[in-house]
Amino acid sequence: MMRPSAVIDNGMTNCTMANKVIANIDSGMQTINRRRVRWGELLIQSSLALCAMISVVTTAVIIIVLVKENLGFFYEVSPVDFFFGTRWVPLFEPSSYGVLPLLWGTLSVTFGAALFAIPVGLASAVYLSEYASRRMRSIVKPILEMLAGIPTVVYGYFALVFITPLLKEFIPGIQVFNALSGAIVVGIMILPTIATLSDNALRAVPDVLRQGAYALGATSFEVTTRVVVPAGLSGVMASFLLAISRAIGETMAVTLAAGATPNLSLTFLESIQTMTAYIVQVSMGDTPAGGIAYQTMFAVAGLLFLVTLGLNIFSQWVLSRYREVYE
Amino acid sequence: MMSTKPVNQRGATPAQGTIIDLQNVTIKYSGSAAVKGVSFPIARNRITSIIGPSGCGKSTLLRSLNRMNDFVDGVSVEGTLTYNAEDLYGKEVDAVEVRRHIGMVFQKPNPFPKSIYRNIAWGPGINGFKDPMDVLVERSLKQAALWEEVKDRLHESALSLSGGQQQRLCIARALAMAPEVLLMDEPCSALDPVSTSHIEDLLFELKSRYTIVIVTHNMQQAARISDFTAFLEMGDLIEFGETNQIFTRPKQRRTEEYVTGRFG
Amino acid sequence: MNTRLSDSRKQLLRRHRKARFFSFVWALVTWLGAMLLGVLLYQVWVEGYKWLDMQFITSFPSRFPDRAGIKSALVGTIWLITMVAFISIPIGVATALYLEELSKKGWVSRMIELNIANLAGVPSIVYGIIGLTIFVRGLDLGRSLVSGALTVSLLVLPVIIIASREAIKSVPTSIRHAAFALGATRWQTTWAHVLPASIPGILTGVILALSRAIGETAPLIMIGALTYVAFVPEGPMDAFTALPIQIFNWISRPQQEFHELAAGGIIVLLGVLLVMNALAIFIRYKTEQKLQ
Numbered sequence: 074m075m076r077p078s079a080v081i082d083n084g085m086t087n088c089t090m091a092n093k094v095i096a097n098i099d100s101g102m103q104t105i106n107r108r109r110v111r112w113g114e115l116l117i118q119s120s121l122a123l124c125a126m127i128s129v130v131t132t133a134v135i136i137i138v139l140v141k142e143n144l145g146f147f148y149e150v151s152p153v154d155f156f157f158g159t160r161w162v163p164l165f166e167p168s169s170y171g172v173l174p175l176l177w178g179t180l181s182v183t184f185g186a187a188l189f190a191i192p193v194g195l196a197s198a199v200y201l202s203e204y205a206s207r208r209m210r211s212i213v214k215p216i217l218e219m220l221a222g223i224p225t226v227v228y229g230y231f232a233l234v235f236i237t238p239l240l241k242e243f244i245p246g247i248q249v250f251n252a253l254s255g256a257i258v259v260g261i262m263i264l265p266t267i268a269t270l271s272d273n274a275l276r277a278v279p280d281v282l283r284q285g286a287y288a289l290g291a292t293s294f295e296v297t298t299r300v301v302v303p304a305g306l307s308g309v310m311a312s313f314l315l316a317i318s319r320a321i322g323e324t325m326a327v328t329l330a331a332g333a334t335p336n337l338s339l340t341f342l343e344s345i346q347t348m349t350a351y352i353v354q355v356s357m358g359d360t361p362a363g364g365i366a367y368q369t370m371f372a373v374a375g376l377l378f379l380v381t382l383g384l385n386i387f388s389q390w391v392l393s394r395y396r397e398v399y400e
Numbered sequence: 401m402m403s404t405k406p407v408n409q410r411g412a413t414p415a416q417g418t419i420i421d422l423q424n425v426t427i428k429y430s431g432s433a434a435v436k437g438v439s440f441p442i443a444r445n446r447i448t449s450i451i452g453p454s455g456c457g458k459s460t461l462l463r464s465l466n467r468m469n470d471f472v473d474g475v476s477v478e479g480t481l482t483y484n485a486e487d488l489y490g491k492e493v494d495a496v497e498v499r500r501h502i503g504m505v506f507q508k509p510n511p512f513p514k515s516i517y518r519n520i521a522w523g524p525g526i527n528g529f530k531d532p533m534d535v536l537v538e539r540s541l542k543q544a545a546l547w548e549e550v551k552d553r554l555h556e557s558a559l560s561l562s563g564g565q566q567q568r569l570c571i572a573r574a575l576a577m578a579p580e581v582l583l584m585d586e587p588c589s590a591l592d593p594v595s596t597s598h599i600e601d602l603l604f605e606l607k608s609r610y611t612i613v614i615v616t617h618n619m620q621q622a623a624r625i626s627d628f629t630a631f632l633e634m635g636d637l638i639e640f641g642e643t644n645q646i647f648t649r650p651k652q653r654r655t656e657e658y659v660t661g662r663f664g
Numbered sequence: 665m666n667t668r669l670s671d672s673r674k675q676l677l678r679r680h681r682k683a684r685f686f687s688f689v690w691a692l693v694t695w696l697g698a699m700l701l702g703v704l705l706y707q708v709w710v711e712g713y714k715w716l717d718m719q720f721i722t723s724f725p726s727r728f729p730d731r732a733g734i735k736s737a738l739v740g741t742i743w744l745i746t747m748v749a750f751i752s753i754p755i756g757v758a759t760a761l762y763l764e765e766l767s768k769k770g771w772v773s774r775m776i777e778l779n780i781a782n783l784a785g786v787p788s789i790v791y792g793i794i795g796l797t798i799f800v801r802g803l804d805l806g807r808s809l810v811s812g813a814l815t816v817s818l819l820v821l822p823v824i825i826i827a828s829r830e831a832i833k834s835v836p837t838s839i840r841h842a843a844f845a846l847g848a849t850r851w852q853t854t855w856a857h858v859l860p861a862s863i864p865g866i867l868t869g870v871i872l873a874l875s876r877a878i879g880e881t882a883p884l885i886m887i888g889a890l891t892y893v894a895f896v897p898e899g900p901m902d903a904f905t906a907l908p909i910q911i912f913n914w915i916s917r918p919q920q921e922f923h924e925l926a927a928g929g930i931i932v933l934l935g936v937l938l939v940m941n942a943l944a945i946f947i948r949y950k951t952e953q954k955l956q
Contacts, residue, residue, distance in 0.1 A: 229912070292682070356796065377787060
């Protein structure tokens with residue numbers, strides 16, 4: 074290898090930058106006091122900030138619109154009637170604006186969905202994180218992701234064309250539109266959410282905890298149920314809450330499967346209407362804008378928004394409050 | 401004769417002039433001081449090394465010289481740091497401009513995931529360098545003693561080079577900006593001995609054109625290549641002076657204990 | 665003495681049996697869940713494949729099943745997704761860049777972060793109502809592609825932002841510091857080094873978002889996408905329909921043939937989704953190759 078000084082001298086022959094260097098060092102007059110405003114940077118920074126503001130504006134708009142229309146609605150209808158009334162007949166005379174049937178519709182579908190999805194989802198998460206080999210994981214996980222990516226209309230189709238006829242075989246008294254069908258299909262829809270989020274939470278539990286338990290002579294079942302799941306509980310519970318929130322907001326599958334009859338039925342075999350399905354019904358109909366019937370859409374949407382927002386915030390809180398500190 | 405109290409002192413100031421001067425510099429991270437009341441000059445066209453046990457504020461001090469501490473939250477810098485007699489932390493000072501004059505090479509080589517050519521050419525390019533880039537790239541690589549090894553593969557990825565080569569690339573990249581001062585934060589600590597000695601030779605040659613400030617763990621390295629040495633311990637400047645004097649006739653007991661290996 | 669030993673031994677055996685039993689149960693349940701996908705796809709295929717031919721793709725919907733096709737819906741969906749991409753990708757990536765690179769980590773960016781997390785959980789039908797009120801009525805854009813695209817863009821924006829942020833966060837800080845040390849400004853560093861390195865992650869997020877967008881029905885119904893459209897939209901202000909809407913419309917009819925048509929439409933929809941995701945995987949693979 075050439076001596077560095079020889080190499081440097083060779084390289085320093087003809088180059089303006091080189092001359093600049095020599096000149097600068099001799100004069101020693103490098104000034105750094107040139108605070109000029111970089112207009113380009115400023116412009117770019119402002120544009121990016123503006124874009125970020127769009128998300129803030131979106132939330133503001135949602136809230137403003139809902140509040141405004143709800144104020145109009147509750148000017149006409151007393152909140153007591155709305156929240157505690159049991160008949161929902163907003164589009165015909167004699168009208169009645171009790172939202173309980175809709176709320177009940179949503180809750181029963183959600184409850185049924187959770188009844189299915191939570192055990193199955195958690196079981197899948199446990200299997201994926203604790204038992205499955207690499208190969209198994211690489212097959213099952215993509216399948217779950219595909220399930221998650223299927224559009225909701227497809228699930229609606231599935232409910233009408235497959236599930237309901239199947240249910241009819243076993244439960245003869247069941248109607249074409251029924252809550253059970255809706256619950257099953259929504260359950261399948263939120264299953265991947267629970268499975269993947271819980272799987273993440275369980276995998277985040279450090280291995281040392283498991284190994285410690287095994288070293289004490291615990292069986293795999295005991296390690297899973299008494300060490301791993303409790304350790305990852307905050308993430309698991311957050312996944313439940315998130316999935317329930319999604320089930321509540323689900324529209325197309327329940328519209329197609331569960332029907333359009335506001336109904337406080339206690340069995341799952343009759344046609345009911347969820348909050349979301351009602352909103353769809355109104356918008357597809359000929360309700361004139363501005364009237365009370367139109368405003369019912371906003372009242373129901375407002376309630377929907379509050380419930381899902383509450384659940385989401387609660388799940389974030391659960392995640393942060395109960396997050397195990399492992400170190 | 402040998403005092404036991406740590407005392408901030410200025411060593412012999414060389415005739416060529418001081419390019420960076422530190423006066424009573426205190427640097428705090430969220431309230432707790434990493435560097436306390438340090439004062440010493442950095443001589444033009446010389447190599448100044450900063451030595452001391454781990455975690456005693458050497459890197460923090462180095463980073464304050466080119467305003468890289470600006471990127472850390474909760475950092476406060478007190479005291480005066482001047483570069484060519486201008487306050488580095490003055491209100492009118494543009495930190496971006498500072499870094500064009502005072503370059504830095506990091507502990508772990510961090511080339512961009514681009515070609516060797518692009519690594520060198522990018523810096524000058526965004527700073528308005530208009531003349532033939534090929535010439536500048538060749539010159540920088542030659543200055544870093546890397547040219548012969550990469551001249552046939554300039555457009556290959558920089559990540560295909562070995563650790564020692566990547567570090568020399570980072571040096572070439574810094575030199576392409578024609579800085580006055582080159583700051584080096586333990587540049588050889590991630591490298592093997594052969595690469596280390598290549599880089600030490602390099603630094604020796606470079607000092608005729610650049611001022612170099614090097615933080616190092618390696619006392620022998622400091623003794624080998626630097627002209628002036630500052631010994632920092634727990635954020636205090638224990639002693640500053642000509643390297644020769646620091647290593648053979650240290651004035652402070654702590655200095656003597658450190659350079660003879662009794663701790664560190 | 666003897667009884668005690670054999671008791672604890674029995675207990676141990678029981679625990680092991682229980683563990684083995686449950687291992688089996690977890691696996692069984694998981695596979696049953698996974699098989700649901702297979703059942704679903706099989707069902708759709710069986711019902712719909714006989715309708716899949718060129719005539720299906722090139723005809724408009726009609727009252728007569730054998731003459732019905734998804735041309736208007738397919739074209740509408742393509743228009744919609746293209747417009748959504750053009751609107752939401754720049755805004756989403758810009759927001760992510762702002763949050764990660766250029767903002768001070770103060771309360772403003774915390775608030776924006778929280779905001780985005782909440783927006784991600786808002787039901788799609790609420791976005792539909794907003795779209796109706798603001799775009800269709802308020803800005804008087806009518807029941808057009810523009811209204812639909814804007815509404816769906818709002819819906820997928822949080823997804824793009826969150827995915828892009830992850831991608832940008834994963835670029836090592838050492839690269840940024842190397843650039844700063846050369847006297848580069850924040851934007852120069854971001855543009856030349858951070859963005860290129862985060863493109864694979866951003867792309868994945870974008871494809872995820874657009875896949876969701878394609879399947880969204882509720883917001884489009886809300887803003888008035890028509891369910892019986894016998895024409896192809898020619899400009900952004902035209903009325904339109906989309907694949908999921910057409911499928912919904914066909915399912916809602918009582919006749920068996922329309923259900924089968926719906927299945928055919930679903931096959932096309934799933935096909936489009938499959939192609940998009942394959943494209944995403946391909947692009948991601950290619951860009952990761954380049955960066956190595």
